Amino acid sequence: MTDRVTLILVEKVKFFYYCYYSISSTIMDQYDEEEEEVEPLLKYNRLGNDLKRVLKEDPASCLAVHSKFLVIGSHSGSVHIFDHEGNRITDKQFQSHDITVNQLSIDEKGEYIASCSDDGKAVVNGLFSDEHEQVIEFERPVKAVAIDPQYSKRSRQLVTGDDKVLVCDRISVTT
Missing domain, CATH: 2.130.10.10 (YVTN repeat-like/Quinoprotein amine dehydrogenase)
Structure with missing residues (x-):
């Protein structure tokens, strides 16, 4: 029975890591996408x-x-x-x-x-x-x-x- 409990715990830990890394990866992808957005350049004319x-x-x-x-x-x-x-x-x-x-x-x-x-x-x-x-x-x-x-x-x-x-x-x- 302990082997079965250990196996269930191992599977839950794997699932937890999978969820954690999936969420982290998604958040990082969103962060990267936000970072990649080009901020509009200021439009200016040099005064002369x-x-x-x-x-x-x-x-x-x-x-x-x-x-x-x-x-x-x-x-x-x-x-x-x-x-x-x-x-x-x-x-x-x-x-x-x-x-x-x-x-x-x-x-x-x-x-x-x-x-x-x-x-x-x-x-x-x-x-x-x-x-x-x-x-x-x-x-x-x-x-x-x-x-x-x-x-x-x-x-x-x-x-x-x-x-x-x-x-x-x-x-x-x-x-």
Whole structure:
């Protein structure tokens, strides 16, 4: 009787191994198939035109992208605006800072651009109007800036940062 029990146990162990390896093999095949799937390549076009020339003369320090245009801050303190093909929008360039632009932020509609710099200024420039433009001067470098997405409609606020975060509007600066 013990031989029969041993034989049954051996058969069950064989069956267990068969099931285990079959399942493992199936899982590995699925994993291999997933791995073999080719991820879609990103489609891109190298920007040229005016952008290439401007970057040779004045290296970029930061970039912000809007659905309508690109904004590039430079090491000389300029803020350049280009279309998505790299053509400069000629009437839209700001010399807002004396030294490197650290960060840029664009409002939702693409009407206002905020920039900050190591020169201690946070600046909001309007693309179509000077009405809500502002310059806020600090006694230390400003490393980060974010403009209110609804800047032209609502509070006209921006947030700046260095070692503190400050909320700024046309009337006051709050820590």
